[in-house]
Amino acid sequence: MRKVMTGHKAVAEAMRQIEPDVVAVYPITPQSEIAEYYADYVHNGRVRTELVPVESEHSAMSACVGAAAAGGRVMTATASQGLALMVEILYIASSMRLPIVMALANRALSGPINIHCDHSDAYLARDAGAVQIFTESAQEAYDYTLIAQRLAERKGVSLPVIVNLDGFTLTHSVQVVEPLKDEVAKRFVGTYTPNYPLLDVEHPSTWGPFAMPDYYFELKRAQVAGMEAVPEAFLEIQKAYEEETGRKYQGYFEPYRLEDAERALVVMGSTAGTAKVVVDKLRDAGEKVGLLKMWMYRPFPYAAVAEALAGVKQVAVLDRALSFGAYGALYTDLAAAFVHRDQAPALVNYIYGLGGRDTTPEQLTQVFEEMSSVKPDQGLHYIGLRE
């Protein structure tokens, strides 16, 4: 049944249906209502989750690590500075291969302090070893929370998964969402069998031991294997989701009117919605334009992205965060995707939407218009910045 709800509520509903054993969470704008809704479910007896109201996000992720090592199904949610505080432990969660699923309500990192959306928090955690998925709408945030749970717990993957949803734009705005029936969602997610649960006292195990130079390298390489298992699992779980629910998510990204496109945008998150409006309008005017919207950001699907954009002449890569002293992180990935290919579009890097700055259809139309005349390798371009 279609319902009207915020992105917060959509994510909290997915969490209620997953009903993890433990949720350890600390409130932070624009994530707080996810925690509030979940606390409501716990205290009204709608879920049997142990809710741990910790004193910081560092503790939230630490409690998640402990609970997941104990053998529980564990979830959390955060944003911005909260994620920054979690990152130290997030590296440990991924190295211990703990399938913790986390909603990240994307918000700009300080400073200056700001509470609105950009992707600097997600980029901060980019190398932490967690799988990262970006979503365009509250509906996608809901669906991918369920998909993420199954992906995280997949044997061979066994990694934390971050589901990104743009702060305020998705978390606070009210949208039409169609949640699954509880039994359908629960059947899809299934039950979880941990690898070496600490609470299994008949089979004791040591977690998080010290590793010297003779083993650290091998342990990190073994962690890479988890990431390597993601792409195949991602597609399989999308297919299983379609079979169980009739909802079709196919591929690591959504290609939007890319067939025969000569110019294209690559974006992540809610701005894809704005871009679709622009693409439709320009297509109506006979212009060959398209869009590639990322879902799976880590691991990055280099070959698939390069193939999808192989015939495009110009591509503008939109990064919603800076990587000071370098191109945007998404642009760098796109460039790497094409570096050994004969057929490659001209790439240009735009920085947009920092600290919640709106990106309008007019601005994206202008990007399409000027794309052909912008020379590649001219550094960063900025959308909607006062010069």
Next chain:
Amino acid sequence: MAAKLKSWRELPIGGVVPGGATPELNKTGSWRSQRPVWDEEKCIQCLQCWMHCPDDSIGIKDQKMTGMDFDHCKGCGVCAGICPVDAIEMVPEGGAECAK
């Protein structure tokens, strides 16, 4: 100690050590620079040292303290600090006699 080092493919997921027997296998007492010396005459068997030892290195039998496990004691001195009757003294490693 010349065990063959394993390839990354042979390692349990997450670097877990199944069996959990690492303290028994790894004798870490050689890290010690200070050694606790226990005076059994002064000891009142309050077991404060046993409760506070962070490395489970106080031996106990029939609810009585029996001495230190020097294969694992790292010489932190918590036992000497907590002892209410000064029955444990920290002395430089190498210059002391083992109490038991």
